[in-house]
Amino acid sequence: MFQETQQNIKHKKTERLFRILFLMMVLLLITPVLMILGTLIVKGGPAISLEFLFTNPTNGMTEGGLFPALLGTIWLVVVALLASVPLGIAAALYLSEYAPDNWLTRAINLAIVNLAGVPSIVHALFGVGAFVIFFDFGTSILAASLTLAVMTLPVVIVATRESLQAVPQAFREACWNMGATRWQTIRRVVLPNAISGILTGIILEVSRTAGETAPIMFTGAAFYLPFLPESVFDQTMALALHLFVVATQVPNVPPSMPYGVALVLISIVLLFNAMSITFRMYLRGQKKW
Amino acid sequence: MTSNGSNENKIAIKTRNMNLWYGSFQALFDINLDVKEGMITSLIGPSGCGKTTLLRSYNRINERLGYVRIDGSIKMFGKNIYDDDVEISQLRQQVGMVFQRPNPLPLSIRDNILFAWNIHTEKENRISRSEQEDLIEKSLREVVLWDKVKDKLNSKATFLSLEEQQKLCIARLLPVKPKILLMDEPCSALDPKGTEAVEELIWRLRGEYTILIVTHNMAQARRASEECVFMLMGKMIEHDRTEKVFETPEQQETSDYIAGRYG
Ligand SMILES: Nc1ncnc2c1ncn2[C@@H]1O[C@H](COP(=O)(O)OP(=O)(O)OP(=O)(O)O)[C@@H](O)[C@H]1O
Ligand SMILES: [Mg+2]
Numbered sequence: 001m002f003q004e005t006q007q008n009i010k011h012k013k014t015e016r017l018f019r020i021l022f023l024m025m026v027l028l029l030i031t032p033v034l035m036i037l038g039t040l041i042v043k044g045g046p047a048i049s050l051e052f053l054f055t056n057p058t059n060g061m062t063e064g065g066l067f068p069a070l071l072g073t074i075w076l077v078v079v080a081l082l083a084s085v086p087l088g089i090a091a092a093l094y095l096s097e098y099a100p101d102n103w104l105t106r107a108i109n110l111a112i113v114n115l116a117g118v119p120s121i122v123h124a125l126f127g128v129g130a131f132v133i134f135f136d137f138g139t140s141i142l143a144a145s146l147t148l149a150v151m152t153l154p155v156v157i158v159a160t161r162e163s164l165q166a167v168p169q170a171f172r173e174a175c176w177n178m179g180a181t182r183w184q185t186i187r188r189v190v191l192p193n194a195i196s197g198i199l200t201g202i203i204l205e206v207s208r209t210a211g212e213t214a215p216i217m218f219t220g221a222a223f224y225l226p227f228l229p230e231s232v233f234d235q236t237m238a239l240a241l242h243l244f245v246v247a248t249q250v251p252n253v254p255p256s257m258p259y260g261v262a263l264v265l266i267s268i269v270l271l272f273n274a275m276s277i278t279f280r281m282y283l284r285g286q287k288k289w
Numbered sequence: 290m291t292s293n294g295s296n297e298n299k300i301a302i303k304t305r306n307m308n309l310w311y312g313s314f315q316a317l318f319d320i321n322l323d324v325k326e327g328m329i330t331s332l333i334g335p336s337g338c339g340k341t342t343l344l345r346s347y348n349r350i351n352e353r354l355g356y357v358r359i360d361g362s363i364k365m366f367g368k369n370i371y372d373d374d375v376e377i378s379q380l381r382q383q384v385g386m387v388f389q390r391p392n393p394l395p396l397s398i399r400d401n402i403l404f405a406w407n408i409h410t411e412k413e414n415r416i417s418r419s420e421q422e423d424l425i426e427k428s429l430r431e432v433v434l435w436d437k438v439k440d441k442l443n444s445k446a447t448f449l450s451l452e453e454q455q456k457l458c459i460a461r462l463l464p465v466k467p468k469i470l471l472m473d474e475p476c477s478a479l480d481p482k483g484t485e486a487v488e489e490l491i492w493r494l495r496g497e498y499t500i501l502i503v504t505h506n507m508a509q510a511r512r513a514s515e516e517c518v519f520m521l522m523g524k525m526i527e528h529d530r531t532e533k534v535f536e537t538p539e540q541q542e543t544s545d546y547i548a549g550r551y552g
């Protein structure tokens with residue numbers, strides 16, 4: 001009784017085989033990530049210093065720091081967030097809370113998902129046409145951030161909609177049956193329960209744009225500026241573009257510098273991500289329904 | 290039979306020649322039903338016969354689906370609720386709904402009680418903090434929940450037991466002084482003890498509110514309602530005093546159902 005049979009042995013073998021196979025896939029996947037990070041830390045680490053972070057580039061960008069680019073990237077991401085958060089939330093609220101479930105709504109939803117796949121260079125050209133020229137913002141932080149915002153709107157809307165749909169329908173039913181309007185329901189019950197997910201989702205998506213180069217290159221980011229931006233109508237340097245410049249456009253840059261810039265850029269994105277993921281985990285732990 | 294004789298002949302809900310379609314599917318056929326004021330009327334019948342559908346046409350929540358069509362009339366206290374000048378929010382203030390699964394809002398117990406009241410009260414007419422507390426206490430006492438939750442009014446309602454949640458779901462309707470309470474199998478998610486407690490509570494609310502309660506539980510319909518309506522396949526088969534329906538039903542279908550010969 002209870003003895004192992006041939007059949008069991010066979011099953012165990014297969015079990016082990018698949019386990020190892022899947023594990024190898026995971027290792028295969030994370031290897032490049034680890035190699036990139038490792039290279040950056042090893043080669044760029046020595047370049048990092050307070051001076052590197054907080055001073056201007058000097059001597060034809062071959063020496064000094066990246067402060068204007070760092071600050072510029074923060075400007076760009078924050079202004080892009082300010083534009084895409086209210087717009088994206090409003091659009092998602094309409095689509096998930098108000099719009100009737102018909103073919104038009106479904107078509108719009110499908111279009112939004114597909115919009116997320118539009119290449120960033122196309123957004124860049126749209127940004128030039130719309131913000132730089134038509135609205136006459138010139139090449140400025142505003143034009144660049146709006147371009148980034150337009151580019152991220154689809155994912156912002158999708159992320160928001162997912163958070164809204166995670167709020168159980170029974171809550172809405174309860175509100176409507178008590179005579180609450182859609183808006184009262186949204187304001188008092190749906191949004192308070194979805195907002196943490198919405199915001200962390202959005203921050204996660206939009207912070208990724210810190211690494212985008214194409215959309216800001218023609219709309220507001222400059223190769224080199226001797227001064228810091230003072231308003232959204234100024235041009236600015238940005239980390240992603242700065243990396244491109246010091247890596248390929250400027251002669252005699254010390255080899256550690258591009259790696260250092262890349263390391264700072266990656267750290268900023270990771271920092272944003274880590275923050276919003278921690279925040280989300282914390283809020284998930286709090287919630288119960 | 291009825292405990293308050295003065296209400297004996299008053300009709301709270303007068304349903305006339307009512308038909309209802311979900312798209313092209315007709316779910317209710319020529320319903321004529323008078324629900325007496327201040328009484329508990331139970332609605333029984335096999336699954337899918339249209340009990341929930343009928344209940345939901347009394348607070349017009351069916352309409353949100355967009356493909357529901359109704360004809361005939363439903364008069365509450367003399368007013369057809371399907372008239373153009375009826376404001377749905379006002380209707381739902383007067384006609385409260387209790388669901389099968391308790392669905393307190395993910396707010397504090399206090400905010401749950403005040404939710405409907407906040408919606409239906411003009412900002413200028415808001416009362417002071419202490420009056421609010423009185424209102425909360427009164428509502429919770431009415432559902433025999435006050436002693437259990439008085440020390441945790443600020444904790445989330447979703448942490449309460451199912452029985453307590455269901456009582457809260459009844460209590461939150463009371464501050465806006467509804468006239469009619471609709472309950473769709475309010476005990477079916479509860480254990481026997483919870484069922485008994487909520488049943489008792491509903492029985493206590495009789496007289497003050499007109500209560501229409503859907504149930505699958507024959508014993509419950511029998512002991513906890515004064516009048517009983519039997520429905521079958523979208524039609525109203527029989528409506529009488531509960532004892533009459535259970536002991537000497539007029540229709541063959543009714544006695545078959547009560548004897549357990551349908552699902
Ligand atoms: N939203 C809807 N769309 C289309 N048909 C529906 C909808 N809701 C209910 N129906 C149909 O209407 C009929 C009556 O349903 P209803 O839910 O009112 O029955 P019920 O008596 O409450 O059943 P149960 O005892 O199972 O709750 C059923 O045939 C059902 O399939
Ligand atoms: Mg039902």
